[in-house]
Amino acid sequence: MNRTVQDLEVQQPPTDGISEIQFSSQADLLAVSSWDTSLRIYEIHANGSSEIKANYAHGAPVLCCAWTKDGTKVASGGADNIAKQFDIATGQSTQIAQHDAPIKEVRWVDGPNPILATGSWDKTVKYWDTRQSTPISTIQLPERLYAMDSVFPILVTGTADRQITIYNLNNPTTPFKTVTNPLKWQTRTISCFPKGNGFGVGSIEGRVAMQYVEDKDASLNFTFRCHREGGQTPRDDFTVYSVNCINWHPVFGSFSTAGSDGQFAFWDRDARQKLKSFPKVGGPIASSCFNRSGTIFAYAISYEWNKGHAGAQQPIPNKIMLHSVNEVDAKPRRR
Template identity: 45%
Template sequence: MAFLASPPRVQGALSNDTQLASPPDDSISSLAWSPVEDYLAVGSWDNRVRIYDITKSTNGVGLAAIDIEGPVLSCHWSRDGQKVVGAGVDKSARILDLGSNGAPAQQVAAHDAPIRSVRFFEAPNTNASMIVTGSWDRTVKYWDLRSATPAAQLSFSERVYSLDARKRLLVIATADRQLHLVNLDNWGAIWSTRQSPLKHQSRVVTCFLDATGFALGGIEGRVSFQYASQQDDASKSYSFKCHRDKEVNNITNVWTINDISVHPVHGTFSTCGSEGSFQFWDKERKCRLKEYRDVGGPISATAFNRNGTIFAYAVSYDWSKGYSHNTPNLPNKIMLHPVLADDCKPRQVIGRR
């Protein structure tokens, strides 16, 4: 099922966006908002997760930080907003408890290769928070925060490039273009495996708000909305092209989809690309809601705050062109975009008379 061939391009304004004060010193890899306060966690290649308080200033105030012995590739919040986890190239994950009166972050996970993605999730039949880590060592591990050894492990034939968890759904995208789905009520086993509908490398996977499926983005300027159940997957899943320039002289520039975020109220989606634009989408109506272009550099990460009124995006080098293109003149900043009431609201269906 195809997306609209030519979705309307409704240009959005960037004039009211504000820049976060004191950004990281190197490329920004991950953004995550607290689910209970307007606190923003920022993971960076400068080996640190910074936590900003946006409630006291529109430009943000530094609240706390997690130091890691290597570039940070992923960060996330616990459901109660008390803990932040960061993970990355040093093969470990560390958790900071904001209620610990200044105690340093504690290591809670370890792999044999860099950890690409980390998420908190609620363990089945308990109120305990656990974390799940996906690594380039071709494993996913589950960690009880009270133990130094993993509670369970899943092994794959290739590296884990991205994962996301919501409610009972865990989705894992690996380097061999495989998608592995796990029912977290039975988290020690893979429930379903399917091949990616994208033709090239997966970059990011993000679960739907209702956890019935997930959005997948790749390096080819294409996004796919996939449903978890086999019946819905066959009848409702579809892919579409985006973050591509218009064809000129038979040449089309295709940009990497670096991140996909879901609106916490409406369930609509954002995508961002290495060409420097972000776009809002209604997956049910199959249309683009708004497009924001020319932010000044690649957008490496995005996130909506807890009520969807602020959209954070990182204008930062995304490594899509390799080490040699990471020059000192590239921007490295975090912008806060105010989301208007109708910006991410699903399109209304106008009935026929």
């Protein structure tokens, strides 16, 4: 079946580049941050139709977003150097964090009260109790933050010098381990394993690395190539694309990758094999995510500057698409 028939388009998409999309873990609500300075929340209905449930604005492009675990609030960070929190029940947004440069990543971390970690190009990560106006603590990073993710008990940061730092959230301000990204080019995305015992990292060179935290599991670490074109043999020329997102299926434990080549694929980590690759979607995929049941894979078609300013001269539509996930495509094969 043709992709344009199969995948459904979310109505009233952002009017500028899409930076991140995230499904709530409690409902089919999709948060979307955009360069048009807005954060929109879409409600996805059972028949695949969609509508904007809420939206609010920053003073500059919005670069990231994240839901609380209970699905009651969304946090967003932007180029206005602040993070905001939106309360679903009250419909109100409030400022909850401040940096000296744009906030690139926001992630909620586990605790008796929801704590927000914000990572910025000002070379810091700050932890915030949203009831207070000052951070609980501030971590100095070696360089600008490019990627960050957290699944208890770890928070992982990737910075501009290919350095990856792992923090144990039981001692959240002291680095547990610092490693150099095994991928040789700029870190693009980090996604923690569902069990919090490792992470996947993608780079601009069309490669992904799977890394476990503990040294005893080092033999399970591996890297693989993806999102490349051409090169039938190792000596042939080929084109590499950025791996922009890695997402874990909430039921099957498989994962997806999506990239600047406008393709996405599903993978089996333990078998180290591809489960299914899908046709190109008509533009770079800037962000992607699964819904809470793993039945919907959402992806944002949007220019994400993989070709610099020159690439921006070619108009690329901003679209959010919903792909219905077939179990046979995403479930690891029995071995």
